[in-house]
Amino acid sequence: MIIFFRGKMKKTLILILISGLMPWFHSCDKNENLNLFSTEDDLTLGHQVAQQIASDPATFPILDRNDYAEAYAYMNQLVDRILNSGEVVYRDEFVWDVHIINDDSILNAFAAPGGYIYVYTGLIKYLDAEDHFVGILGHEIAHADLRHASRQLQAQYGISFLLSLLIGGDPGALEQIAGQIAGTLTGLKYSREYEREADARSVRYLAETVYACNGAAGFFSKIESEGKCNANIVWLSTHPDPCQRIESINEMAAEIQCSTDDLDPPSYRDFIALLP
Numbered sequence: 640m641i642i643f644f645r646g647k648m649k650k651t652l653i654l655i656l657i658s659g660l661m662p663w664f665h666s667c668d669k670n671e672n673l674n675l676f677s678t679e680d681d682l683t684l685g686h687q688v689a690q691q692i693a694s695d696p697a698t699f700p701i702l703d704r705n706d707y708a709e710a711y712a713y714m715n716q717l718v719d720r721i722l723n724s725g726e727v728v729y730r731d732e733f734v735w736d737v738h739i740i741n742d743d744s745i746l747n748a749f750a751a752p753g754g755y756i757y758v759y760t761g762l763i764k765y766l767d768a769e770d771h772f773v774g775i776l777g778h779e780i781a782h783a784d785l786r787h788a789s790r791q792l793q794a795q796y797g798i799s800f801l802l803s804l805l806i807g808g809d810p811g812a813l814e815q816i817a818g819q820i821a822g823t824l825t826g827l828k829y830s831r832e833y834e835r836e837a838d839a840r841s842v843r844y845l846a847e848t849v850y851a852c853n854g855a856a857g858f859f860s861k862i863e864s865e866g867k868c869n870a871n872i873v874w875l876s877t878h879p880d881p882c883q884r885i886e887s888i889n890e891m892a893a894e895i896q897c898s899t900d901d902l903d904p905p906s907y908r909d910f911i912a913l914l915p
Protein backbone atom coordinates (compact mmCIF):
# COMPACT_ATOMS: atom_id res chain seq x y z
CA MET A 640 0.00 0.00 0.00
CA ILE A 641 2.68 2.46 1.03
CA ILE A 642 4.88 1.60 -1.90
CA PHE A 643 1.92 1.89 -4.20
CA PHE A 644 0.92 5.30 -2.97
CA ARG A 645 4.44 6.61 -3.05
CA GLY A 646 5.10 5.35 -6.54
CA LYS A 647 1.81 6.45 -8.04
CA MET A 648 1.67 9.75 -6.29
CA LYS A 649 5.22 10.63 -7.23
CA LYS A 650 4.31 10.01 -10.85
CA THR A 651 1.25 12.18 -10.40
CA LEU A 652 3.33 14.89 -8.80
CA ILE A 653 5.82 14.90 -11.66
CA LEU A 654 2.96 15.22 -14.14
CA ILE A 655 1.57 18.16 -12.19
CA LEU A 656 4.95 19.86 -12.13
CA ILE A 657 5.36 19.38 -15.85
CA SER A 658 1.94 20.46 -17.00
CA GLY A 659 0.66 22.81 -14.29
CA LEU A 660 -1.93 21.96 -11.68
CA MET A 661 -5.37 22.89 -12.97
CA PRO A 662 -5.14 22.09 -16.69
CA TRP A 663 -3.84 18.62 -15.96
CA PHE A 664 -6.63 17.81 -13.55
CA HIS A 665 -9.25 19.05 -15.96
CA SER A 666 -7.90 17.19 -18.93
CA CYS A 667 -7.52 13.92 -17.03
CA ASP A 668 -10.57 13.60 -14.84
CA LYS A 669 -13.74 12.51 -16.58
CA ASN A 670 -15.89 14.12 -13.90
CA GLU A 671 -13.98 17.38 -14.16
CA ASN A 672 -13.53 17.32 -10.40
CA LEU A 673 -10.23 17.94 -8.79
CA ASN A 674 -8.92 14.51 -7.79
CA LEU A 675 -5.30 13.92 -6.95
CA PHE A 676 -5.85 10.16 -6.97
CA SER A 677 -5.80 8.28 -10.25
CA THR A 678 -8.44 5.70 -11.18
CA GLU A 679 -5.72 3.08 -10.59
CA ASP A 680 -5.41 4.44 -7.04
CA ASP A 681 -9.15 3.88 -6.59
CA LEU A 682 -8.80 0.31 -7.85
CA THR A 683 -5.85 -0.47 -5.60
CA LEU A 684 -7.49 1.10 -2.57
CA GLY A 685 -10.73 -0.81 -3.24
CA HIS A 686 -8.82 -4.05 -3.73
CA GLN A 687 -7.12 -3.55 -0.38
CA VAL A 688 -10.46 -2.94 1.33
CA ALA A 689 -11.93 -6.03 -0.38
CA GLN A 690 -9.02 -8.12 0.90
CA GLN A 691 -9.50 -6.82 4.43
CA ILE A 692 -13.20 -7.66 4.29
CA ALA A 693 -12.53 -11.14 2.89
CA SER A 694 -10.03 -11.81 5.68
CA ASP A 695 -12.59 -11.05 8.39
CA PRO A 696 -15.54 -13.45 7.82
CA ALA A 697 -16.71 -13.04 11.41
CA THR A 698 -17.53 -9.38 10.76
CA PHE A 699 -18.31 -9.79 7.05
CA PRO A 700 -19.85 -13.24 6.39
CA ILE A 701 -19.83 -13.04 2.58
CA LEU A 702 -22.08 -15.51 0.79
CA ASP A 703 -19.96 -17.90 -1.25
CA ARG A 704 -20.29 -17.32 -4.99
CA ASN A 705 -20.27 -21.04 -5.77
CA ASP A 706 -22.74 -22.07 -3.09
CA TYR A 707 -25.12 -19.25 -4.06
CA ALA A 708 -24.38 -19.14 -7.78
CA GLU A 709 -28.02 -18.62 -8.76
CA ALA A 710 -28.51 -15.68 -6.39
CA TYR A 711 -25.29 -14.05 -7.63
CA ALA A 712 -26.27 -14.66 -11.27
CA TYR A 713 -29.58 -12.90 -10.68
CA MET A 714 -27.94 -9.94 -8.93
CA ASN A 715 -25.20 -9.61 -11.54
CA GLN A 716 -27.86 -9.43 -14.22
CA LEU A 717 -29.32 -6.38 -12.49
CA VAL A 718 -25.86 -4.86 -12.06
CA ASP A 719 -25.18 -5.40 -15.78
CA ARG A 720 -28.37 -3.55 -16.69
CA ILE A 721 -27.05 -0.52 -14.79
CA LEU A 722 -23.54 -0.88 -16.24
CA ASN A 723 -25.02 -1.05 -19.75
CA SER A 724 -27.15 2.06 -19.23
CA GLY A 725 -24.53 4.10 -21.07
CA GLU A 726 -24.30 6.39 -18.04
CA VAL A 727 -21.55 4.67 -16.00
CA VAL A 728 -18.35 6.67 -16.55
CA TYR A 729 -15.88 4.00 -15.38
CA ARG A 730 -17.86 1.01 -16.68
CA ASP A 731 -14.77 -0.56 -18.28
CA GLU A 732 -12.11 0.67 -15.85
CA PHE A 733 -13.59 -0.48 -12.53
CA VAL A 734 -14.21 -4.06 -11.39
CA TRP A 735 -17.94 -3.83 -10.48
CA ASP A 736 -17.67 -6.73 -8.10
CA VAL A 737 -20.83 -6.99 -5.98
CA HIS A 738 -20.89 -9.19 -2.85
CA ILE A 739 -23.72 -10.29 -0.59
CA ILE A 740 -23.03 -10.23 3.15
CA ASN A 741 -25.12 -12.73 5.06
CA ASP A 742 -26.53 -10.77 7.99
CA ASP A 743 -30.29 -10.29 8.18
CA SER A 744 -29.97 -7.90 11.11
CA ILE A 745 -28.17 -5.24 9.08
CA LEU A 746 -29.95 -2.97 6.61
CA ASN A 747 -26.93 -1.72 4.78
CA ALA A 748 -24.99 -1.51 1.54
CA PHE A 749 -21.68 0.18 0.85
CA ALA A 750 -19.22 0.78 -1.95
CA ALA A 751 -15.43 0.74 -1.80
CA PRO A 752 -13.47 2.62 -4.48
CA GLY A 753 -12.93 0.93 -7.83
CA GLY A 754 -16.36 -0.74 -7.89
CA TYR A 755 -16.20 -3.18 -4.95
CA ILE A 756 -19.78 -3.19 -3.63
CA TYR A 757 -21.35 -4.97 -0.66
CA VAL A 758 -25.05 -5.53 0.07
CA TYR A 759 -26.40 -7.10 3.26
CA THR A 760 -29.14 -9.77 3.15
CA GLY A 761 -30.98 -7.65 5.73
CA LEU A 762 -31.40 -4.86 3.19
CA ILE A 763 -32.24 -7.21 0.30
CA LYS A 764 -34.99 -8.87 2.36
CA TYR A 765 -36.36 -5.56 3.61
CA LEU A 766 -36.93 -4.21 0.10
CA ASP A 767 -40.23 -4.95 -1.62
CA ALA A 768 -39.38 -4.76 -5.30
CA GLU A 769 -36.66 -5.29 -7.89
CA ASP A 770 -36.86 -1.59 -8.87
CA HIS A 771 -36.03 -0.59 -5.31
CA PHE A 772 -33.06 -2.97 -5.14
CA VAL A 773 -31.74 -1.77 -8.50
CA GLY A 774 -32.18 1.82 -7.25
CA ILE A 775 -29.94 1.09 -4.25
CA LEU A 776 -27.42 -0.78 -6.41
CA GLY A 777 -27.43 2.28 -8.68
CA HIS A 778 -26.81 4.56 -5.70
CA GLU A 779 -23.83 2.49 -4.52
CA ILE A 780 -22.44 2.09 -8.05
CA ALA A 781 -22.70 5.90 -8.31
CA HIS A 782 -20.58 6.42 -5.18
CA ALA A 783 -17.80 4.36 -6.80
CA ASP A 784 -18.30 5.79 -10.30
CA LEU A 785 -18.22 9.37 -8.99
CA ARG A 786 -15.09 8.44 -7.00
CA HIS A 787 -16.56 9.82 -3.81
CA ALA A 788 -14.15 7.96 -1.49
CA SER A 789 -10.97 9.41 -2.97
CA ARG A 790 -12.55 12.83 -3.39
CA GLN A 791 -13.62 12.79 0.24
CA LEU A 792 -10.17 11.61 1.32
CA GLN A 793 -8.63 14.51 -0.48
CA ALA A 794 -11.10 16.96 1.04
CA GLN A 795 -10.40 15.48 4.45
CA TYR A 796 -6.63 15.73 4.28
CA GLY A 797 -6.24 18.60 1.84
CA ILE A 798 -4.24 18.66 -1.37
CA SER A 799 -1.33 20.58 0.13
CA PHE A 800 -1.07 18.09 3.01
CA LEU A 801 -1.08 15.10 0.64
CA LEU A 802 1.57 16.77 -1.51
CA SER A 803 3.69 17.61 1.53
CA LEU A 804 3.61 13.93 2.52
CA LEU A 805 4.96 13.02 -0.90
CA ILE A 806 7.64 15.66 -0.84
CA GLY A 807 8.55 14.82 2.74
CA GLY A 808 8.39 11.10 1.97
CA ASP A 809 6.84 10.26 5.32
CA PRO A 810 5.80 6.59 4.97
CA GLY A 811 4.41 6.46 8.52
CA ALA A 812 1.83 9.14 7.78
CA LEU A 813 0.85 7.51 4.50
CA GLU A 814 0.44 4.17 6.23
CA GLN A 815 -1.77 5.81 8.83
CA ILE A 816 -3.98 7.31 6.14
CA ALA A 817 -4.24 4.01 4.27
CA GLY A 818 -5.23 2.25 7.49
CA GLN A 819 -7.86 4.85 8.26
CA ILE A 820 -9.43 4.52 4.84
CA ALA A 821 -9.76 0.76 5.03
CA GLY A 822 -11.05 0.97 8.58
CA THR A 823 -13.76 3.52 7.91
CA LEU A 824 -14.99 2.62 4.44
CA THR A 825 -17.71 0.26 5.59
CA GLY A 826 -19.31 3.05 7.57
CA LEU A 827 -18.09 5.89 5.43
CA LYS A 828 -20.25 8.91 5.85
CA TYR A 829 -20.43 11.05 2.76
CA SER A 830 -21.48 14.67 2.63
CA ARG A 831 -25.08 15.51 1.79
CA GLU A 832 -23.81 16.79 -1.54
CA TYR A 833 -22.31 13.39 -2.40
CA GLU A 834 -25.50 11.61 -1.31
CA ARG A 835 -27.55 13.88 -3.55
CA GLU A 836 -25.13 13.23 -6.40
CA ALA A 837 -25.42 9.46 -5.92
CA ASP A 838 -29.23 9.67 -5.80
CA ALA A 839 -29.29 11.76 -8.97
CA ARG A 840 -26.94 9.40 -10.75
CA SER A 841 -29.06 6.40 -9.71
CA VAL A 842 -32.06 8.08 -11.36
CA ARG A 843 -30.03 8.68 -14.52
CA TYR A 844 -28.78 5.08 -14.65
CA LEU A 845 -32.26 3.60 -14.13
CA ALA A 846 -33.78 5.97 -16.69
CA GLU A 847 -31.86 3.99 -19.31
CA THR A 848 -33.11 0.62 -18.06
CA VAL A 849 -36.47 -1.16 -17.88
CA TYR A 850 -36.90 -0.04 -14.26
CA ALA A 851 -38.76 2.83 -12.58
CA CYS A 852 -36.05 5.50 -12.53
CA ASN A 853 -36.98 6.61 -9.00
CA GLY A 854 -36.34 3.08 -7.66
CA ALA A 855 -33.89 4.44 -5.05
CA ALA A 856 -36.82 6.18 -3.34
CA GLY A 857 -38.50 2.81 -2.66
CA PHE A 858 -36.38 2.08 0.41
CA PHE A 859 -37.04 5.53 1.88
CA SER A 860 -40.78 5.24 1.12
CA LYS A 861 -40.99 2.00 3.08
CA ILE A 862 -39.09 3.58 5.98
CA GLU A 863 -41.54 6.49 5.89
CA SER A 864 -44.61 4.23 5.72
CA GLU A 865 -43.36 2.46 8.85
CA GLY A 866 -42.83 5.78 10.64
CA LYS A 867 -39.08 5.09 10.95
CA CYS A 868 -37.67 8.27 9.44
CA ASN A 869 -35.52 8.78 12.54
CA ALA A 870 -34.86 5.10 13.24
CA ASN A 871 -31.41 3.79 14.08
CA ILE A 872 -30.84 1.90 10.83
CA VAL A 873 -27.29 1.49 9.55
CA TRP A 874 -27.90 2.64 5.99
CA LEU A 875 -29.79 5.65 7.36
CA SER A 876 -26.91 6.59 9.66
CA THR A 877 -24.77 7.15 6.56
CA HIS A 878 -27.70 8.36 4.46
CA PRO A 879 -29.30 11.29 6.25
CA ASP A 880 -32.72 12.85 5.71
CA PRO A 881 -34.34 9.65 4.40
CA CYS A 882 -37.82 11.01 4.13
CA GLN A 883 -36.85 14.29 2.46
CA ARG A 884 -34.95 12.26 -0.11
CA ILE A 885 -38.11 10.64 -1.49
CA GLU A 886 -39.16 14.08 -2.66
CA SER A 887 -35.76 15.03 -4.10
CA ILE A 888 -35.42 11.70 -5.97
CA ASN A 889 -38.90 12.15 -7.43
CA GLU A 890 -38.02 15.71 -8.43
CA MET A 891 -34.93 14.45 -10.27
CA ALA A 892 -37.08 11.87 -12.06
CA ALA A 893 -39.58 14.56 -13.07
CA GLU A 894 -36.76 16.78 -14.27
CA ILE A 895 -35.47 14.26 -16.79
CA GLN A 896 -39.00 12.93 -17.43
CA CYS A 897 -38.09 9.27 -17.05
CA SER A 898 -40.60 6.50 -16.39
CA THR A 899 -41.54 5.86 -12.76
CA ASP A 900 -43.76 2.87 -13.56
CA ASP A 901 -42.83 0.01 -11.25
CA LEU A 902 -41.60 -3.10 -13.02
CA ASP A 903 -41.46 -5.32 -9.94
CA PRO A 904 -41.27 -8.79 -11.52
CA PRO A 905 -41.86 -11.80 -9.24
CA SER A 906 -38.19 -12.74 -9.74
CA TYR A 907 -37.25 -10.50 -6.80
CA ARG A 908 -39.16 -12.75 -4.38
CA ASP A 909 -37.50 -15.78 -6.03
CA PHE A 910 -34.11 -14.13 -5.44
CA ILE A 911 -34.88 -13.62 -1.75
CA ALA A 912 -35.95 -17.27 -1.52
CA LEU A 913 -32.48 -18.29 -2.78
CA LEU A 914 -30.77 -16.56 0.17
CA PRO A 915 -30.08 -18.35 3.45
Ligand SMILES: [Zn+2]
Nearest residue numbers: 778834837878
Ligand atom coordinates in the same frame (compact mmCIF):
# COMPACT_ATOMS: atom_id res chain seq x y z
ZN1 LIG B 1 -24.91 6.81 -0.24
